Amino acid sequence: MSVMQLVEALRDPATTAALDRAGWTALLSVARAEALAGTLAERVAGRPVPREVGEAMADTRKAAREAQRAALWEVEMMRRALAPLKLPVVLLKGSGYALAGLSPACGRQIGDLDILVPRHTLDAVEAALRDAGWEWVKQNDYDDGYYRQWMHELPPLIHRSRDRMIDVHHTILPPTARPTPDAAGLFAEAVGVGEGLAILSPEDRVVHAVAHLFADGDLAGGLRNLWDIDRLLREAADKPGFWGRLGARAQRHQLAKELARALRLAAQLYGTPVDPLLAGPPHWGDRLYIRRLLARDDWGRATRRLTRFGFYVRSHWLRMPPLMLARHLWTKLRRR
Amino acid sequence: MTQAWQLAIGPVGFRLGSAWGRPMTQLRQLYDGYPSPSFADYTARIEPARPWRRWLRPSLAITGDYMIPEALPMALGHGLLALEMAMNLQMALGHRRHLLIHAATVERDGRALVMTGASGSGKSTLAAMLGERGWRLMGDEFALLDLDTGSIHPFPRAVSLKNQSIAVMERVAPADRFGPLLLNTPKGSIRHLRPRADAIVGMRAPATPALLLFPRFGAPTDVRPVGAAEVFVRLTQASTNYVALGEPGFDALSRFALTVPAKAIDYPDTEAAIERVERLWAELS
Numbered sequence: 001m002s003v004m005q006l007v008e009a010l011r012d013p014a015t016t017a018a019l020d021r022a023g024w025t026a027l028l029s030v031a032r033a034e035a036l037a038g039t040l041a042e043r044v045a046g047r048p049v050p051r052e053v054g055e056a057m058a059d060t061r062k063a064a065r066e067a068q069r070a071a072l073w074e075v076e077m078m079r080r081a082l083a084p085l086k087l088p089v090v091l092l093k094g095s096g097y098a099l100a101g102l103s104p105a106c107g108r109q110i111g112d113l114d115i116l117v118p119r120h121t122l123d124a125v126e127a128a129l130r131d132a133g134w135e136w137v138k139q140n141d142y143d144d145g146y147y148r149q150w151m152h153e154l155p156p157l158i159h160r161s162r163d164r165m166i167d168v169h170h171t172i173l174p175p176t177a178r179p180t181p182d183a184a185g186l187f188a189e190a191v192g193v194g195e196g197l198a199i200l201s202p203e204d205r206v207v208h209a210v211a212h213l214f215a216d217g218d219l220a221g222g223l224r225n226l227w228d229i230d231r232l233l234r235e236a237a238d239k240p241g242f243w244g245r246l247g248a249r250a251q252r253h254q255l256a257k258e259l260a261r262a263l264r265l266a267a268q269l270y271g272t273p274v275d276p277l278l279a280g281p282p283h284w285g286d287r288l289y290i291r292r293l294l295a296r297d298d299w300g301r302a303t304r305r306l307t308r309f310g311f312y313v314r315s316h317w318l319r320m321p322p323l324m325l326a327r328h329l330w331t332k333l334r335r336r
Numbered sequence: 337m338t339q340a341w342q343l344a345i346g347p348v349g350f351r352l353g354s355a356w357g358r359p360m361t362q363l364r365q366l367y368d369g370y371p372s373p374s375f376a377d378y379t380a381r382i383e384p385a386r387p388w389r390r391w392l393r394p395s396l397a398i399t400g401d402y403m404i405p406e407a408l409p410m411a412l413g414h415g416l417l418a419l420e421m422a423m424n425l426q427m428a429l430g431h432r433r434h435l436l437i438h439a440a441t442v443e444r445d446g447r448a449l450v451m452t453g454a455s456g457s458g459k460s461t462l463a464a465m466l467g468e469r470g471w472r473l474m475g476d477e478f479a480l481l482d483l484d485t486g487s488i489h490p491f492p493r494a495v496s497l498k499n500q501s502i503a504v505m506e507r508v509a510p511a512d513r514f515g516p517l518l519l520n521t522p523k524g525s526i527r528h529l530r531p532r533a534d535a536i537v538g539m540r541a542p543a544t545p546a547l548l549l550f551p552r553f554g555a556p557t558d559v560r561p562v563g564a565a566e567v568f569v570r571l572t573q574a575s576t577n578y579v580a581l582g583e584p585g586f587d588a589l590s591r592f593a594l595t596v597p598a599k600a601i602d603y604p605d606t607e608a609a610i611e612r613v614e615r616l617w618a619e620l621s
Contacts, residue, residue, distance in 0.1 A: 021375035025342075025351050029379040032401040032430075052349065052375045055433070063432040066582040299337055299353055300379060300401060 003223070003296040006030050006040065010227060011270045013043045024053045026298035028060075033300035034223045035109045038064030042107030064107045068098050071110040074164050075099055078113060079197060081132035085124055089197055090116040090190050092169065092208065096199040097228070100191075104231035109224075112156070112165040116200075118187065119170035126154060126168070133160045142331055150176050150324075172208045172253075174319050179254035181211065189249075202236040203249040210262045211255055218308070218315040222293045223269075229262055230270040243275035250278075265289055337381070344371040346480065346491040346539050348431070350423055351376035355383045355390055359415025366416070366494050366515040366528055369536055378402075378430055380422035385409035398422045402429035414521050416528070420496065427478060427491075428576040434480035434489060435581060435588050438574040441474035441488055442466045443538075447546035448488045449617065450479050450596070452574050455523075458553030458609070461501035464529060465606055466613070468508050473535040474543065483584045486591050487542040492535045494528040502527045504606060546620060548598040549613070555602035557612060562600050568593040 005027055008015040019027060031037040041060035049057065075095050082089055091099055094110035117125050134157035136144075147155040152175065154168040171183035186208075189201035200208055206229060213225040236242050250259040263279035264286055266272035292311050295304035302308060316325055337353040339360035344350075354360040359382060380400035384390040394412035398421050407425075410418045427436060439452035440463035449471070451459040460476040467473030474490035481488060494515065497505050502517070502525060515528035530536075550562060550570070562570075571589055572578045578585050599616060603609035 021373075025349075025374075025376045025379070028377075029351070029401050050375060052373070052377075056375075056377050059433045063580070066432075066580065066584075069582060299381065301381075301383075 002298060003030050003034070003294045006034065006036065007223065007269050007294075009040060010036065010043055013047055016044055016047065016049070021050055021053065024050065026300075028056060029300035030296055030298065033296055033302075035221055036224050036227065038067075038107035038109055039224075039227060040107070061107065064109065068105065068108070068110060070164075071095050071113070072098055074113050074159075074162070074166075075197070077132070077159075077162070078115065078129070078166060079195060081128050081134075082117075082125060083196060085121065085128055086196070087117055087121050087125070088187050088190065090187065091193070091197055091199050092116055092172075093212070093228075096193075096205075099197065100193050100199050102199075102205075102232070103235050104228040106231075108228075112167050114167045114169060116169045116172070116186065119183065122154060122168065122170055126157075129157055129166065129168070133162075134158065134166060135160050137165075146328070150174060172211050176321065176324065177319055179211075179258070181207075181253035181255065185249075185252060201249075202232070202239070202242065203246045204253075206232050206236070206246060207249050207253050207255055207259065210250070210258050211253070213262060214258045218312040219289070219292050226262070226266055226269060226293065230266045230272040233263075233266065233272050233274065237273055243278055247275075247278050261286065261289065265293070269293070342372045342374065342376050343367055344373040344539075345423075345493055346475070347433070347489050348378070348427070348491065349373040349376040350426070351379040352419060352423070353379065353381040353383075354415065354419065355396070356394070356412060356415060359412075359419055362416040362516055363419050366530055368530070369533065378423075378426035380419065380426050382415060382418045382422055398425060400426050402426050404429075408522075410522075414518055416515060417518055417521055417526055420493070420528070423493070424477065431480075431577060432581060434482055435578060435585050436576045437479040437481060437571055438477070438576065439479040440476040441479045441490070441543075442471035443474050443490075443543040444471050444617070446543055448474060448479075448543035449547050449549065449613070450488065450545055451549045451551050452479075452571065453550050453552065456553070457551050458501070458603075458606070459551055460495055460497065461504060461553075461606060462551055462609055462613070464495040464497065464501075464505055465508070465610060467495075467531055467535060468505075469610070472538055473531040481545075481588055481592060482542060483581070483588045485542070486545070486588060486595075488545050489542045490535070490539045492531045492539050494530050497527050497529055499524045505529055545592060545596045547617065548592075548596050549616075550598070550600040551609060552600065552602045553609075554604065556604055557608050558600075558602040559612065559616070560600045562598040564593045564598075567596075567598045 031040040037060050041057040092114040094108055095113050097105035137156050137158050144155050152169050152171045152173055156165050156167055158165050172181050186204055190198040192198050209229045250256040260280040263274040267274045292307050297303050339354040339357055341352050378401050382396045385395040385397045389395040395409040396418055397409055398407050398418050400422050439450050440459040441448050441450050442463050453459050463476045473492055475492050476495045477493055478491045479488050480491050513530040518526045601612055
C-alpha cells in the first residue's frame with residue numbers, strides 16, 4: 001500500500017476490489033492526509049466493500065456534502081455583502097466548482113472561500129466585507145504590508161461569528177512571480193453563474209488550477225489540485241476547439257510550460273486524456289514532481305524530507321526575485 | 337511505524353502508532369480484552385516532535401488523520417496519555433457518524449444516564465463509581481448520540497481519573513484494572529482505569545437516554561430542574577461536531593433536549609452524589 005494506491009483508486013475505483021481491511025485503513029488515512037477522502041468516498045460509492053468500510057465511506061460522503069452546503073452558504077453571505085458594489089465577482093476553486101456543479105466538486109473538500117475581483121475595487125471590497133463582519137486575522141505589520149504590496153490577494157479575512165476565511169484575489173499569481181497572468185482577460189471571459197457571481201471560463205479554470213499547482217506553492221495538496229485538473233479536462237475535452245483555446249489561454253497567461261507539465265503529470269497519474277501537442281514530450285524533471293506528489297507513507301505521514309524541502313525552496317524562488325527572497329527569509333527567520 | 341496496534345472502542349475502530357515501545361505496551365495492557373478490528377476508522381499516532389527528539393530529550397507530538405498544528409509537545413513519560421489524547425483528537429475533529437457530546441454515560445435496564453459538565457465537575461469519577469455499583473459504564477469522555485434513532489452508543493474508553501479521584505477509585509476497583517500513575521501531566525496526576533468486563537462486552541449495545549444531569553462537585557447538595565432551551569444551548573457547547581453536522585445535528589440535539597428530563601445537581605462528595613443520582617433515577621419510573 002502506498003499513496004499510489006489512492007491515485008489508482010481515484011482513477012479506477014475497481015482497483016479497490018483487491019484491498020483488505022488493513023488496506024482500506026491505510027487508504028483512508030492517506031486520502032485524509034491529501035484532502036481527498038470525500039472524493040475517494042464518492043468514487044467508491046455503490047461498490048461492494050467490507051461493511052465497516054462502507055459505513056466509513058458513507059459518513060465521509062455525508063460530511064463532505066454538509067461541508068459543501070456550508071461553503072455555499074458562505075458564498076451567499078459574501079454575495080450579499082458585496083452586492084451593493086455591483087462588481088464582477090469571480091468564484092475561484094472549490095466554491096466555484098460547487099456552485100456551478102462542476103465535476104471536481106464531487107466530494108471535494110472546500111477550505112477558504114476564494115474570490116477574484118478587479119484590483120482597483122480592492123479597497124471597496126475590503127470595506128464592504130469588514131462592514132459585514134469579516135475581520136483581519138491577527139498578524140503583524142510586516143505580513144500585512146507584504147500582502148498588500150507583493151501578493152495577489154488581500155491578507156486573509158475571517159468572519160467574526162462564523163469563523164470562516166475569505167481570500168480576496170485580484171489576480172491568480174503574486175505580482176512578483178515570473179509569469180504575469182492577464183487578470184483583465186480572466187474577467188472578460190468569465191461565465192456568469194447567476195446573481196452577480198461568475199466562474200472562470202473552462203480554459204481559464206484549468207490554467208488557474210495549473211498556476212495554483214505549480215507556480216504558487218510547494219506542491220502541498222498537489223494530488224488534489226491535479227485531480228481538479230483531471231476532472232476539469234475530462235469535462236471540457238470533448239468540446240470542439242477546447243485544446244486549441246486552452247493552449248492559447250495558457251500562452252496569454254504565460255503559463256504554457258506549466259500547463260504542459262500538468263497535462264503530462266495528470267496523464268501519467270490519473271490517465272487523463274490530454275492533447276499530446278500541448279503536453280509535449282516527457283521531461284526529465286517530471287519524475288521529481290511525481291516523487292514529490294507521492295511522498296507519503298501508508299500511515300499518512302509525509303516522507304522524502306529532502307524532496308519536500310527542495311520544492312519548498314523552489315516555491316519561494318518562483319514567488320520572488322533573489323534579493324527580495326533574501327530579505328523576506330531574513331525577516332521571517334529573525335521572528336522565529 | 338515502530339509500534340502499531342488496532343483497537344475498537346464501541347462502534348469506532350482505531351489504528352494506533354507509536355514511535356516508542358513503552359507507551360504502546362502500557363496502552364495494550366490497559367485495553368486488555370478489547371477487540372482488535374482489522375479496519376480502523378481513524379489513525380492516531382504519537383511521534384517525535386522533531387526528528388532528533390526520538391532519542392535526544394524525547395518529546396512527542398500528538399497527531400493522526402486529523403491534527404491541530406499548534407498542539408504542544410508532551411513528555412515521553414506521558415506517552416500513554418498522549419495516545420489517549422490522540423484518539424480523542426480524531427473523534428473531536430473527524431467523527432461525523434454521531435453527535436459527539438462531551439459527557440459521561442452509564443446504563444441500567446437499557447436506559448442511559450448522561451452526565452455532562454466542564455472538566456472538574458466530577459462526571460468521570462461519578463460514572464466510574466456508578467460503573468462499579470451495578471451500572472454499565474458507557475464512557476467517561478464522549479456520549480455518541482445516534483442521529484437517526486436518538487439512542488446513545490457506548491464509547492467505553494479507559495476512565496481518565498485525575499488527582500483526588502485516583503485514590504477514591506483505588507479503594508473500590510482492583511489494582512489489575514489500573515494503568516500506571518502519571519505525575520505532572522498538563523492536567524495534574526492521571527491514572528487510567530479499565531472499565532469492568534460488562535462494559536467491554538456490551539460496548540456495541542446502545543441505550544435510550546432517560547436522564548441528563550449537570551453535576552457540579554464541591555457545593556452543598558442541591559438539585560434544580562433545567563429547561564429544554566438551556567439544555568440545548570449547553571449541549572451545543574459541549575459538542576465537538578454540532579456545527580459540522582448541520583441540520584441532522586440540530587434535529588438530533590433538539591429531540592434530545594425536548595425529550596430527556598434534565599437536572600443540575602451540586603454535591604459535596606461522591607457518596608452524596610450517588611445517593612442523589614439513585615433517588616432521581618428511581619423517581620423517573
